[in-house]
Amino acid sequence: MRFVLAIVAFVVAAVMIVAGIAQRTIFAPPSQVTAAATVPADTRYIVIDSAVLNAHPGQQTLSVSGSKNAKTQVVAYGRTADVKAWLADQKYADISYRAGDSAVTVKTVTPKSGLTGSSGSTGSTGAASTATPAPTATPTPAPTGSTPAQAATPGPDPAGSDLWLDEYDGQDAQVTKMNVPSGVSVIVAGDGTTPAPNKIVLTWPVDTSTPWAFPLIIGGLVLLVIGIALYLWGLYTHRRSRGPRRKSGPKMPKLPKAPKYKPTASLEATPRGRRSSRRTRVMAPALLAGVLALTGTGAGAAFAETSTPTPTPTPTATTGAPNANSNTPPPAVTAPQLERIIKRISVAAANADAKNDPNLAKLRFAGPALQLRTANYAIRVKKADQPALPAIPAGPLELSLPQATDSWPRTVTAVVKMPNDATGKPQAPLALALVQQTPRDNYLVEYAIALEPNVKVPNLAPASIGAAVVPPDSKLLKVQPDQVAAAYGDILLNGEKSKWYPSFDLTDDKLVAQVGASWKQQEQARLAQQFGQTSTLTFAGRVGAGPVISMATNDSGAIVWVNPEEVQLHRVTEAGAQVIAGATTAALSGVAQSNTGIESVYGYQLAFYVPPAGSNEKVRLLGFAQGLVSAREVQ
Template sequence: MRLKTAALLVLLGLLTMLAGIGQLTFWAPAETVTASVPSDTKAAPLTVIDQKLIALHDGPVKIKIQGEGNFIVATGRPDDVEAWVGKTAHNTLTGVSADQKSLEVSSADGEATAPSPAGSDLWVSTEDASGDLDYTWNPPADGEWSLLVAGDGTQPAPSAISMTFPNNATTPWAVPLIVLGIIIILVGAALPFVAKALANRRKDDDDDHPGDGGETTTLPIQSENPLLPGAKSSGTTSPVGDEGRRRGAGSEGPALRVTALAATLAAVMVGGTAIAAHATTATPEATPTSSSADAAEGGTPVMLESQLQRILEQVASTVDAADAAKDAAKLAPRVDKMELQIRTQNYKIRSTVSAYEPRMPVRATKLQSSVISTKRDWPRTVFALTQGEGNVVPQVLTLVQLSPRENYKLWGSAPLQPGTNFPSFPVPRKGTEPVPASDSTGLAYSGNQALEILSEMLTNPESPNRSKLADGQSSPYIAGALAYQADTVKNGTSANFKFTHTPVTNQTVVLRTADGGAVVVGRLDFAFEGTPKAAGDKLLLEDDSAVFAGGKETTTGMVLNFAESVAVYIPPAGSADPMNLVAATRGLVGASFK
């Protein structure tokens, strides 16, 4: 009987261990699950793959897209994708069905067409395809991301989309079953030897205490149920002797109890694997990342540094082509506002006056500093400090994006003042806090106040606010402008001159620096007026001004107009340091006779 019990335990152990091994091999769940868009999904010009779906499973996601003709898959922040889609009709892939075979789709009605999303600055990366695309998604950086699938914006976006995710199903009972099986096998193998040793020990005890040579003590047998009050014992006795011990020694009860216990435990654990497998294959829910909270608070930078580098290269290429051709129309895709006006007028002058100095070239490299705003609504602004071929000193470039479907354009460029260091800003991956131009919270002055003080100093060398802004050798531009104006008055004895520098408030941008201060970048309009003192007195214009005025002489007076691009560092509140003009330049944009 002991051998049968041992064999049963070994068999049970083998089955238990096999169940554990099976969960790791032939019963193991599939490594991936694939879900597809239902075939009856309504056609739309745009398809969005929501960030919650992308983040549903850990690990890379494989996406298979089948469509007709050319299409694009663009990667962007969820709010950027949403802003670009706007009011256009679109489908959004939001999740996976309970059986993990279908992708859940929500449809939104709207405009029937959209521009092509190709070439948008909002996208961190794009994949171009024709017909079929097998695409492996990996996040380009921390945070949340969505995908936009579209053709040319006029035709339906591909809707035959399937996504393959890593399977989150696990086999938590596999190892415990294997271990339990081994233990049961060992118990079964040891049982005959243990039972034999116990039997030998009882035999030795019997030899040491013979039953016919001593007194036998009898004990009363307890009834099966406890005695009720007043009940009497039957007085029947049962001897405890050799025969009773032999019956106990020959019983298989303990072995059977071990077998039953092992079988029950194995059955519970094997049965539990089914429950565990069901629980671990349920569709997981995407958990929000820390960046989602940042995005809600406007704390996520509006672009990655790699995006900025790509944008700068396109801006530099556009400006180079326009400069070479002296064709302002070529600037339109990437240049606007003050920079567009200055370069357009520069081309006009150079077409007539060959010796006139061209505007400083715009270079994408070397990128010395990236200042990326965290203001996620529009317009958006970034600064870049670059120095490349043709740049004697680094120059500050101001790039602005007015709306989601427009690209960044160069609004201004200004060379760094000699001997001046560009302020330190938070690292690009954290972004820089924007400050309203009228807000002085945490600053010695607001952005508007800083430009007012600068314009006042440039207009009046005896300004009472002169101590608030470093000048002289600390600011060569201010010193040079004041010297130019003084020399003009000194040499123009037959005319009266007036100089005014006025901030253009709708082109002012302020971004906070790492030390709690800020840099304000903006435009000043510099007007230079001259009026003859007496009848017959004449004013002579230079060749560059004559291009706009239509002549070189006037007896009635003239006005020259310049656009000044400036960047001023504002110290934090409580600092005893004056403001500092970081970068500045000007360009002639007009001239006229009175």
């Protein structure tokens, strides 16, 4: 018997081990699913929607090839609406995929007439060719109606666009791994002039885990050991049973057999009755046990139903209301996207500052920030000891407040931590207001200011939600955003005499202390004492050309960015007298002295917190930047 059990154990062990190994080898599932597509060779842009990328679970791997110049190829992804807005008037190939039959569809999409990329409108697109499903991505013919002139017209270059959530260029675009969520599309392109890579391969991982392989192999080995043990035990027992035996003594004589009793027919009823009663006695307890078991079960069930009834689940009302923000536009940028934008701005600003080149500054600056930097460059060319404006650090970000919008222009506010100065002292953080005018434009710095020490920033919306832009003429704030510049400029000129003075909190305002009404009076008195009545110094305020940017706060207030300007006019009032320009003014105006007068314009970049209308709080200055932006001789 032991040998039989050992053989059975050997057979079962062999089957289990072979089955476990087979699951890991010949029966192992494929490690990935692949879909390939080939687009027309002259296609400049290819779009792959998130529905295609998420056709199978797991991380997607995108491989591109076939580009005439691998250095110019670009693979980027962004929100689907943003990708379509960026393409705007450009023809592109749209790739679709059916996971059921692994069919790939390539469709050429041509925009409707009148759609321009600079407008920022997405519009709707029309299909130019009929898609033909093919497992190996049969390329569709080029759409008719295109002329050689249209084909020769260069398209926009997607490389370096701030619109993308992430981007891969050159050799890095050959193979990219990504986890694209719903609502995001991938764009594959060249530099707008050369065609995009025309061979696209998408790969998804497949779960190749075999949870039963290891238990089968281990179980088979265990059975093998048991079989060996049984075989050795049986062999040992068999050998012992074949050893020498002792001879037994003489057998006892058999006793004579008593005659068998044969009952008569009349007495057979009793034994049969005994057997019948014995069977009855045997069957009765069994039947009784079965009845008791059945009755016991029924009684137990009845008892359970009467004493501890099973509670019936009832639906509970949902306390949370439906998501009210389901239709809220997404934030203009994500946190990683903004970090990448700030790094690009930092590099561009460093290049422009090193060369004092306003044309390089225009790549990343606009409005008041560009005006101040351009003036600083012009001064530094003629006045080498003129300090440069603060550099734009690459990070880290201390605060980001993107606008919640799906249209253009888009506004983003960011606060970047500044490194310590040359002496090791900490510097105030730098606040930036960025604006993207169209989908194909990059974000430009409109305002760049240093925050006030110990500034109290109001409660803002999280970066993942974004904030709304407040209209410049909104009357829901204590001071209309488009009136803040003129109101603060009036305070700088007239001080406590200004009608706006009670509306502003000037307790810790450093700018008023530096260039406010008291300082202006001191300057006028100093010139009168030094030069008598030979000249006059007057001040006037005006609103600069910079945009009014208002970002809503959580308390219904707003962060307001404005650009007031101050005009200083030093005019000669006595014949023969001259006005001597300062070194900075002379460097910018090119006039060291004048017989008539010199006009200097100082630009201010200011950020305020404006509380809501009816609030007991006052408008307070959060940060500022100021400097000479123009100077000229007047007649």
